[in-house]
Amino acid sequence: MIRRGLILVLALLWGGALARDGLDAWIDRTDLPPLDTETSVEVLDRDGTLLRAYTVADGRWRLAVTPDAVDPGYLEMLIAYEDKRFYRHHGIDPLAMARAAGQALRRGQVVSGASTLTMQVARLLEDSGTGRWQGKLRQMRVALALERRLTKAQILTLYLNRAPFGGNVEGLRAATLGWFGKPPQRLTAAQAALMVALPQSPETRRPDRHPDVARIARARVLDRLSASGALAADRAQAALREPIPRDRIALPALAPHLADRALRDKPDAGTHHLTLDAGLQAGIEALASAALNDRGAELSVAMVIADHRTGAVLASVGSPGLGAEARQGYVDMTVALRSPGSTLKPLIYGLAFGDGLAHPETIITDRPTSFGGYAPGNFDGQFRGDVTMRRALELSLNLPAVVLTDALGPARLMTHLRRAGMVPEVPGGKPGLAVALGGLGVTLEDLARLYAAIANGGQPVPLHWRAGDLPPAPGARVLPDVAAWQVADILRGTPTPANVAPRRIAFKTGTSYGHRDAWAVGFDGAHVVAVWMGRPDGTPVPGAFGGELAAPVMFEAFARIKPTPTPLRPPPPATLIASNAELPQPLQRFRGRDAVFxxxxxxxxxxxxxxxxxxxxxxxxxxxxxxxxxxxxxxxxxxxxxxxxxxxxxxxxxxxxxxxxxxxxxxxxxxxxxxxxxxx
Incomplete structure (x- = not known):
């Protein structure tokens, strides 16, 4: 059967050469399979590093790659081993076929194959086998047609994207990421040889299941290339000693919630370029997981890090992991509505400073007060009497914040929240004084926007996470420049943990009613970090405070951005820096709405x-x-x-x-x- 088949092939080639016009027409009439290769949707970071990929429709990993993004040494090995006349033949290699036929005739069995890379591409495109001669003839016809319609680079690209490498891995890029944890730009000789050997028998040579078979197949490639002079003998010997990978490496799956949002936002895009930093994202995800050690099985955490100078989101963690079922890891807590606790107080004070109602050194009285039946108290149930505005904000006292909100009007506070880009939701739709203490719903991203605006001198900062998209132009100011600096100056005086250098980061913590949400939001001269911790279902977390639970995580996040925070901006020229006694008399003591307006x-x-x-x-x-x-x-x-x-x-x-x-x-x-x- 082998001899008759080989004789038939040789006769066909010979007859085709004699009847050139008929062969040309036969090739031109070839009905080619679809040449478009479905590849995995990819989400990339700001530098093009893979954050996450999605399998194609049939559940395979197939990441797009072109020859110019592949190690030249691998390409040289592949062509030298599989099809050394690839750039000279027109789809089939008569010399290779004649050699294979001669060997088979002499030995009575197939000793070596004669399939060109183009024929292998034809087989991969049609998913046809190699054992039947009818299939081989079809592959030859398709190969000849492919060579007429495509360039060699295009044919090679099809091979690089469709070659099987074991399991549900197809294509060289998915294979090098899966077996070596690296893209195919730089491969060792041993790695390149294994990548050449695997597609010939991807299941029987899988390194994770059959490492000895994989080692022998790799050695065969190295030995032949060394014998032919295509690879230096010393390099081949060194490659033989390199270990075979024993386990498949999971492809990157960073920023899963934001990646899914990107797909929902542009479902037809094959590649999504985000503003995230892959290295920072990985570090912050690890921090999120570590922050929950010994914290209970149901506690979750979310973080947003952005550059407040540009508005680019650099890291976004919606949960400690999609697979954390007890923590409801599938819920993206960066966009979930929660009560912000005391984290809106800096804006309240900033508005009072900007309106001339008060100065950081203005005295305000912290005492029991009723506002038409609403009588808030401080978190610890105590009252401090006369304190400066600075001290009241540092201590996060409730009564002064409500007094200022009463003077400003809750609607005014809501207006400036929206100016910051926030979309707050108030129960019943009409804001009351309770909004000062967290009686509304905001998201973690909202709070990052607010504090970015304060860090940016009161100018709103449109946060964005898709690279290349022009963010909307900033709207009306959230705070006057001087007021924003005054708030930042107070916040950087907030007491820090013992292991954190003071006055480098301006920050505020918050705890919502019933200990349901613990917050910490801060900024230095370049970045804003927002942290939420709690249970996604909204049940209380007894003993949870923003200062104890979320603040240490926030400071650790700053340390992972860079060892030393970027200095905060200096005071604007118009800033009045004075003690209480040096203030104009009307600013020495807060007098309330009636006295001022x-x-x-x-x-x-x-x-x-x-x-x-x-x-x-x-x-x-x-x-x-x-x-x-x-x-x-x-x-x-x-x-x-x-x-x-x-x-x-x-x-x-x-x-x-x-x-x-x-x-x-x-x-x-x-x-x-x-x-x-x-x-x-």
Missing amino acids: ARQQGGPDLIFPPNGAELERDAAGLVLKLRDGTPPYTVLANGAPLVTGLRRFEVQVPTPGPGFVTFTVIDAKGRTAETAIRLN
């Missing part, structure tokens, strides 16, 4: 410029005109003092930059007037 009888009045006016900027300055009130006056622009000790009713001040500006005048008795204008 209501113009009492005989109080000051800003008569020019009128409220709502639009004026052209003048380099010479802007004239403010006052009347009534008791001097001396203090004049503020967007909460920053411009003039103090003023005793005249007219003053010329430097023209602020273009945009909206609010001028506030405070007289000696604490009575105020203000006007908001737009400068073009």
Whole structure:
């Protein structure tokens, strides 16, 4: 049978050579199989490193690769061993066939094959076997047709993407990642030889199941290449001593929640480029798992790290792992609505500073207070009496935060949360004073946006995780520049754990009602880190506090970004840095909404410029005109003092930059007037 088959093949080739026109027509009429190769959807990091891949429809790993992304040494081995005349023949190699036929005729059995790489591609495309002569003839016909329609590089690419390497691994890139944990750009001689040998019999030579067979097959490749001079003898001997891999390495599966979001966002894309840093992502995922050691089987953790200078998300951990069933690891807690506890307090204080209501050294009284039946208390049930705003925020006192929210109005707080890019949800839809203490729903990503804005001088930072997408232009300010710095300066004074250097990171912790959520959010001069810990189902975690549970994880995350935090920004030039005694009298003690916003009888009045006016900027300055009130006056622009000790009713001040500006005048008795204008 072998002899008759070989004679038939040789006769066919000879007859084809004599009837060239008929052979050409026969080849041209070939109905080729589909040439498109379905490859795995890939999610890559900012540098092109693989974060995660998905199997193709039939459950196989098949990662796209082209010859220019493959070790040249492997390609030389492959062609030298499988098809040394690959670049000279037209799909079939008559010399190889004649050699194989001669050997078979002399020995009565097949000694060596004659399939070219192009014929192997034909077999892979049609998933046809090699044992029947009808199939071999079909492969020859398809190979001849492929050579007419494709370049050698395209044919080689098809082989590199379709060759089987054992189990559900197809293609060289999936194979080198699966067997060596590395892409195919740089392979040792031993690794390249194993990759040449495996596709010939991928199941019987699988290193994890048949390591001895795999070693013999690799040695056969090395010996033949050494004997032919294609590989130096000393390199071949060294390669023979290299161990065979005994286990398949799992392909990267980093950032699973964000990867799934990327697919849902663009389901037709074959490759998704994210802003994540693969090395940092791996480190933060390991940190997330370690943070839960001895913490109970149901506790979960989520983290978001972003560069607040650009808005790029560098790491995102939605849970300690998809397979953590007891922790409901399939839930992405970076986008789950939770109560933020005390983490909104920095914005409340910043708004008060920006409006001229207070200064970090302004005294406020922490005492029992009722707001129409709502009587919040502090977390420890104690009251401190007179404290500075700085100290009140450092201690995360509840009453001062609610008093300030009452003065600002809860709707104002919600407006500025939305300016930061947050999408808060309030039970019942109407915010009350309870929002100051976490009586609303926000996400971990929301809090990262808020603190990124504070770190960025009050300018909102649109966070984004897809590389190449232009983030939306930032909208209206969240806080004035000076107020944002004042808040950051207070937050970096928050007491840190014993092993953390103080005043390098501005941070705030929070614990929601019933110990359901523990938070820690902080920033240095470059990065913002947000951490949540709790149970995804919302059940309480007794004894869980943000400062004890989440803050250590946040500091460790900063250490994994870089050993030394980036310095925080210096104070803006207009910042008033003074003790309480040095402040203008109206700022020495907080007086509440009525004292600041209501113009009492005989109080000051800003008569020019009128409220709502639009004026052209003048380099010479802007004239403010006052009347009534008791001097001396203090004049503020967007909460920053411009003039103090003023005793005249007219003053010329430097023209602020273009945009909206609010001028506030405070007289000696604490009575105020203000006007908001737009400068073009």
